[in-house]
Structures are given as structure tokens and as C-alpha cells.
Amino acid sequence: MKICIWCTKIFDLGGTKRVVTLLANELVKEHDVTIMVYQDRFKEDRNMYHMSEDIKVDFIDNNEFVNRHHTPAFCWRYLVQKLNAKYGIFNKEKYNDILADAIFPKKTREKWVKYLNEQNYDIIITTASLSLRLGMLAPELNAKTIGWQHNCYAGYLDVPNVVFWKQECLLQEYLPKLDRYIVLSDYDKRDYKKFLDIDTEVKINPRSFVSEKIQAFPYGYTICICQGS
Template sequence: MNICFITGTIFNLGGVQRVLSVVASELSKQHQITVLCTDSNFKQDNSLYNLSKDVNVEINNNIIKPKSFRQKLICKFVKAMNNINKEILNEKILMASYYPSKSELSRLIKYLNKGDFDYVIGVEGYYSIVVALISKEIRAKVLGWEHNSYFSYFENKNKYYWGQDLLFKKYMPLLDGCIVLTNSDREKYNQILKVNNCITIYNPLSFKSNIKTNCSNKNILFVGRLLEEQKGLDLLVEVFNFVVKQKDEWKLVIVGDGPDYKKLTNLISEKGIEKSVQIFPHTNKISDYYINSSILLSTSRWEGFGLVITEAMECGLPVIAFENSGPKEIIEDGKSGVLIKYGDVKAMAEKTIDLIENKQLRNGISKGAVERAQNFDCKTIIEKWNQYLLSL
């Protein structure tokens, strides 16, 4: 099979980039794989997520050009109007503001037909719409691959594709197929967007670890992009502040980079818990942190999936997560992890203290986590990809 993934970039820090790198690399062992990146601001760096040299990467911003300053201003205005009342704007205005022009789509059609691809996969909502728009003009079958929840895309006010429901309802049915991350999302894509051949395929683990944590170190871990709102950094600090007042020998270890680093350090300082918190930058050796911790906290307000959760499970690290679509799909509450009602800081803190005080409970959840992690094994996930593509 000759497969092309279309995305902004694969060479930036983020879960989408990591998962795309893993899937593309694994598929390249059996198929011809191209990743078309339309954003040239990021230079090629295969080492970032160990992207295979067998993956053909094309960075080309002459097909879908970067938006001009004027276009960006128009987008901001349209988004502001959308946020006030998403019923105000019609399809024509939304398409002209957010999506490629006819000339850009023509260049993309020419590129894809010249590449003689069997499958063209738009990565995330924007590129899913892009490939849907040209579905009748290219020889390849076109698919969307969504990396966040339906809630995040369409029901989370002012975020992602808020107010673009009418576009997705019109164009997503033009796809030959669509990959989503949870069964609840698949139901919504089928029922609301009327997407054809929608399937749930989990994100694969990016590594295997023969070494598991013994859950003995007094470290509580957080891993993720430093994005206050999405990742709930404010909630994380609140939870740990509650915990450390009772268990002052325990440390919070944070691993990640992002634009809200300063906000995070300010939140920590306001609580006066600086001596109990350590912050480390993104690393490709993240398994070392999982293995040297005893509990992982996931305080995200929304997660399409939760790659950090499955990675922690692979290392036997007990996870306590706020309940949203991603963690709900992954965690068997009380067996392979713990789910907490979203936003209940006190309940998360109390459950963290329960695990701190009960080593047997930690070990039991650790065992369940390792068993659950087998469902996200890379070979299993790639086989599902192969079967799905061949079925279309």
C-alpha cells in the first residue's frame, strides 16, 4: 500500500506528533509511507520521536500556503464572532476564513494524484475536512484520523472546531473512513456526523519496558505539555498542595515543556510548595521517570486519549485521572487505575493519600495496569490499521 498522511508538522512536541511518528514508522516496515507537512517552520528532526528513515517526509508550504497577516486577522474576527454566537456565520464565511482556497486545493490534488497514493489520511479535524473537500478529485481513498474527543472538537466552547459543526456534518460523510480514539467518539461520529466506516483504533505505545516501577519511591509524577487549561495545571497544584500538607516527605515531579511554564511556577510559589516540586524538560527517556515514581496524576480537563496514561501503565505505574473521554476508555476504575469525577480536587487528593498509605493497593493497581497496557501494544494496533485499510 502507498499511504500519505497530511499534517501541519511531525517535528513539534506533542502527542499527535509522537503517535503519527510511531504509526508511520511501523507501517513503513510493510508499506510506502509519505508524511506531507504543510508547515515549514519546523525543521526535519527524525530523532525527536525516532521517526524511521524509511518514512518519506515532504515539508512543503507551497501547496497550502501560510496565512497572511490579513488572513490571520480575519480568522481572529470570525472566531470572535463564532464565540459570541456560533449560529451567526454561514458555511461560505467559515470555509473562506479557515480552509484552503480553490487554488491551494488544486495544488494538493495535483500533488496527491502524482504520488499515486492508495490512501490519503488527514491528521486531525482540519486536514480531515481538507481531504474530504477533494475526495472526488483524487484517485486515492480518503480518511480522517481524529486525535481529540468529539467533546473537545465541537462542544468545548471557544476551542478547536467550535461553531464549525455544519461544515463537519456536510463534509465528513464524504470520507471513505475515519479513525477515532474511543468508542464513545465513534458513536457520536456515526450518529451526529454520519461518517462512513468509522472505527476506534487506540494510540499505540511508543515503547516497551521490561523494567517496572516497584512503587516504593516517594514521587508523584505528572507528564505532559505545560498547558494550564487543557492539562489542568492549576488543578494539579491544588491536588498536590492538599497531599503535601499531610505527606510532606512526598515530591511532585513534573516532566514537560510548554507555554505555561511561568504560570505553573507562579502557582507553585503561591502555595509555598517550591521545595516539594521538581520540574524537568521533555525527554525521550521518559520511562525512567515512570519507573522511579509511585503514582501518576492526570488532571486534564479534556483528553482525546491519554498516551501518558498508557505509557505509565506499561511501566506499572498506578494512575489517578480525572474522568473524561480518554481516561474513561483506558482505565478500568479500581483495577488498572483510578477515575475521579472531573474537577473534584479533594477526591483526587484523598485517593492519592489512600494510595500513599496503602502499598498493597498500589501494587494491585500496578499489576492491573501492566495487564491493561497489553491492549495498546504497537504490533496489535498496527495490525488493526492494516486490517482496516484493506477492508475499505
């Protein structure tokens, strides 16, 4: 199969980058794997997390998809995002189209659909905030789509001005359009269902180390003494 993992950055320090690389290294043993990232200021460094040379890296120049000129439409989208982040006034089902267009403009979406379909991927996997964008594209894509979260429900939805802050209505509309939506724990599965009525699947992130022994501490805490990889 031809698999694309779409994330913001890959050659940078971070848990998501490590886990994405670990997954890609395993998948590329049997499949054609591409990691697609936005234009990245970090130089390519496959040694950071031991990325296989068989993995393709597609550096996307976002300027090819987004018009950053300060047109009236650009200014309106900027204003909608700022007002929603502060007051949540567009975080209502009847305003979903307005907020969706402010976050991910329709013309930009059309360019992404065209580009991704031209690559003939069988599966597209996204991480974190890109899961919402992939959900917006999913109905027009030929590939199967998977959203893959790397933080807890509260970390994405309850932290002001971070990731999905005041975007619950958009999530309710677009995340169900993905073929699968992966979360890290049963607690997250419970919260997505309880607060947003969204069904998810639990997959624990693979670890990139071997625990040599477990050290017990007072008050019930433990710590693993690990050998990194």
C-alpha cells in the same frame, strides 16, 4: 502502496507526533511512506521519536497555496471566521459554502488537489483538524482518504475556538466524503453518531511503550510502570 500521512508538524513534542511516527515506522516496512507537514520551524530530528530513515518527509511551504495579501476577499473570509467563532451565525447548512470557503478557500483547495494527485498517492491519512480539509478535497482526489482523530469528541467540538468549534454543519457535509473516519473510543463513535449522524470506526492508538507492571492505588486508580521506547 504509496501512503501519505498529512499533519501540521512532526518534529515537535506531542502525542500525535509520537503516534504518527510509530505508525509510519511500521508501514514503511512494506510500503512507500511520506509524512507531509506544513512549513515547520522545528529542525528535522528523527531521533526524537526514532523515525525511520526510509520515511520521506515533505515540508510544504503553505505560502505556495495561500494568498495572505489583505485583499477584500481575504478580509471577508477573516470576518466570516471571527463572526462564526463568536456567534455561530454561519454554522448552518445553508451557509456551508460560505464557511467552507472562509476556512479553506476554493482556489486553495484546487491547488491542493492538483498537488496531491501529482504525487500519485494510493492512500492519504490526515490527523485532527486536517480531516475536515481532506473531506473537502476527497471527491477530487485519486487516492483513498482517511481521517484520523487523536482527541475525544468533546475536545474537538466543545472547546471554544479550538479545532471544530461551531463547525458541526461542515463536519456533517464533508466528513462522510472520506473513505474512513477513525476515532479513539466507543464513546466518540457514539457521540459522532448521536450529535452529527456521522458513522465512524474505532481504532485505539498504538502505544509506544511496554508496561512492566501495574501498581494499584486506593479508590480504584491504577498506574502502569512503563519502559519507554
